[in-house]
Amino acid sequence: MKLFPTGHATHPQWRMAAGLVLAQLRAQLALPDYAHAPTLGLLYITDHYAADAQEILDHLGAELPEITDWSGTVGIGVAANNAEYFDEPALSVMLCQLPSDQYRVFSGVAPLAGAEMSGFSAHTALVHADPATPDLAELVAEMAGRTDTGYLFGGLSSGRAGALQFAIGGNGNIRGHGAARGVFSGGMSGVAFGEGVRLVSRVTQGCQPVSRERVITQVEGNVLLQLDGEAALEVLLAELGVSLAEPHQAIEAVRATLVGLVDAGSDGIRRTGDLGADVLVRHIIGLDPTRRGIAIADRAEAGMRMSFVRRNAQAARADLMRICAEVREELEPEEQTLATARAVAAGEAEAAPHPARRIAGAVYVSCSGRGGPHFGAPGAELQIVRHALGDVPLVGFFAAGEIARHHLYGYTGVLTVFTADD
Known part of the structure; x- marks a missing residue:
């Protein structure tokens, strides 16, 4: 060679x-x-x-x-x-x-x-x-x-x-x-x-999970509506420890957060806490207060798994x-x-x-x-x-x-x- x-x-x-x-x-x-x-x-x-x-x-x-x-x-x-x-x-x-x-x-x-x-x-x-x-x-x-x-x-x-x-x-x-x-x-x-x-x-991967993995239980196109049966927006706010009552703090936290998507049965979060090779990281592009949903930069399907992630150099x-x-x-x-x-x-x-x-x-x-x-x-x-x-x-x-x-x-x-x- x-x-x-x-x-x-x-x-x-x-x-x-x-x-x-x-x-x-x-x-x-x-x-x-x-x-x-x-x-x-x-x-x-x-x-x-x-x-x-x-x-x-x-x-x-x-x-x-x-x-x-x-x-x-x-x-x-x-x-x-x-x-x-x-x-x-x-x-x-x-x-x-x-x-x-x-x-x-x-x-x-x-x-x-x-x-x-x-x-x-x-x-x-x-x-x-x-x-x-x-x-x-x-x-x-x-x-x-x-x-x-x-x-x-x-x-x-x-x-x-x-x-x-x-x-x-x-x-x-x-x-x-x-x-x-x-x-x-x-x-x-x-x-x-x-x-x-x-x-x-x-x-x-270049990101680290900041939440546990959840199943997408309801979705419309690119808007996640329910995660493990709970309103997606409520799950996001709870994971980040922020509230829409303090919009500036909430917006900053959401901007620094992304979503890791993975098909059911694929390589998601490993036992070591790292993202598997099958995880697709997508931006959060909007919040839907009316439907309590999260809009992401990709289409998703019910049954897929997701986690909230952030860029992590280490x-x-x-x-x-x-x-x-x-x-x-x-x-x-x-x-x-x-x-x-x-x-x-x-x-x-x-x-x-x-x-x-x-x-x-x-x-x-x-x-x-x-x-x-x-x-x-x-x-x-x-x-x-x-x-x-x-x-x-x-x-x-x-x-x-x-x-x-x-x-x-x-x-x-x-x-x-x-x-x-x-």
Whole structure:
């Protein structure tokens, strides 16, 4: 297994940043442990470069003609293997060497064709989507249904000047693109992977429960009316210890509170008191004093479970370390060679990317509400990943919502690594 070359840089002028990234990529392409013939590029840029997105893609395509396929998007921040660039001009690139028959780039104008038509069967998919797309949750679920496993990973573009995505394939075009040059807005795009591309993926929560779990016993659309048979608004006020008689105090408390939803029988609040991977965190968008209800930013159904949650930096750090440890444990063989043991046990100062870790590359999509100050310092979130997972090739971005399996998440991180059996 070869490592995927990565490069990242920040500079007020995108051409200077691109030059720094290309220098890193070319240096790694010449190293024996890195892939020498990648064909798929993952490109993430901050919204400072959004106006130059087409020029950036054209430039990278011209400088790296061996890369026939590109996918990516824009975010308020981008991630690299040991740093994050949040609210500053930057780009992050990873070049993936995968069998050409084991992946397909798709977009809204060139959707993923079924196996009976294309001969390609999607097993999993990396997806990027515009948060303004109507019925986005249904679109994500429909896309998940087109894969054998139902597993998607990715996120929603978070550019302040409008969302955009990169999707270009084959000889510089995808069937159906027409004259399009690879930069799109609206809908969904990404890369579907075949069964031969092995992935390990985990979701990390960024919130902590502040109440016990309850069953939604009455709901109308997105308005929760009863929880465990009690008026939802009364339950909320009692849990927060506030009253509508003191509106300012109540409003402040409600603004800091979110709702964690989970289907019956799914992974809700764990015994440790943390949120399970199935919990979907949604905002409270209004109170209904007449019906004593709570309006949330999603539709719910009777029988679902819910809890009131709040963002919690300490819980987010602990959960991020937990999922990194789970990934490492899953990838470490029961019997290790001396080289593998040394690479896995290396301290942070010596933790250079190494094939013995069995991770060719990683994609990390984190909520834009988690970056920067939420973890205590600039770059702290990605430093936690490096400390817990080791220094591995990594790209990603800070999203307006995260995608994992067939769900849209909020305040979470989605870590996915490309690995191999050998």
